[in-house]
């Protein structure tokens with residue numbers, strides 16, 4: 001049974017280098033020379049091995065009763081996660097600005113300092129994205145909202161010394177049901193919605209409705225910035241049999257859900273919600289544990305979709 005592990009999504013090497021895409025493996029015999037390689041092409045043998053592992057780990061699906069128990073208490077499992085790890089699990093996502101420069105509030109280098117610039121991060125956890133955005137942004141009219149359905153995460157975030165209500169507001173909210181709590185954001189007011197490793201935590205049948213409701217909050221011209229697990233990622237191949245709920249959707253040992261997306265899955269979710277593609281890439285990376293001579297193939301989907309002007 002696999003628990004959430006640090007290697008799962010903390011892209012350690014990228015955090016150190018602050019960027020992607022600049023180290024390519026051209027000769028297999030050099031593979032153990034560095035900690036990571038970018039844009040790794042998968043050959044047929046690797047694909048077959050991945051397919052085989054998925055076939056095995058999804059051959060026995062979790063019973064509906066057991067799955068429902070995880071579904072009904074999804075927020076409690078995340079609460080437990082944050083009660084154990086507090087703010088020490090996820091790292092600040094300082095790489096954000098290389099991949100998503102629009103978070104800096106500049107458009108093509110032109111400062112929009114006088115305009116109001118509003119961002120919402122959904123599934124913000126303890127603020128590993130919100131705080132770097134606030135720290136790095138020169139726009140004095142920036143305001144960042146963050147919501148998460150884990151009240152423990154929001155409490156930890158709000159108790160962080162950096163939390164400043166003139167610049168940000170964090171609140172508890174289940175994004176699959178925006179009507180459940182009083183929602184502080186008006187429709188058509190947001191410039192950007194950030195979704196980092198959050199949609200994967202939501203049951204697939206609720207994902208489209210969730211995205212559609214979020215899109216209503218965007219201004220025409222506003223964007224969703226997305227990064228999440230890709231199909232065949234190491235975290236998927238590590239699952240043991242009995243943890244799969246449906247195709248490419250699993251429950252971890254700690255009770256949290258994880259979906260592994262294809263680029264098409266992501267495209268369908270956003271275009272069926274009325275957005276237009278700006279970017280949709282599979283970031284395939286080979287991470288190396290040089291001590292143990294281990295190769296770890298990672299796959300993340302990164303996407304940007306915008307709301308057309310009326």
Ligand SMILES: C[S@@+](CC[C@H](N)C(=O)[O-])C[C@H]1O[C@@H](n2cnc3c(N)ncnc32)[C@H](O)[C@@H]1O
Nearest residue numbers: 078090123125128148149150174175196197201
């Ligand atoms: C993997 S963590 C990512 C946290 C943060 N985005 C980051 O990058 O550090 C996923 C987060 O999504 C939150 N989450 C999962 N389902 C949610 C839902 N239905 N509504 C709101 N938040 C949710 C969890 O509580 C958790 O904090």
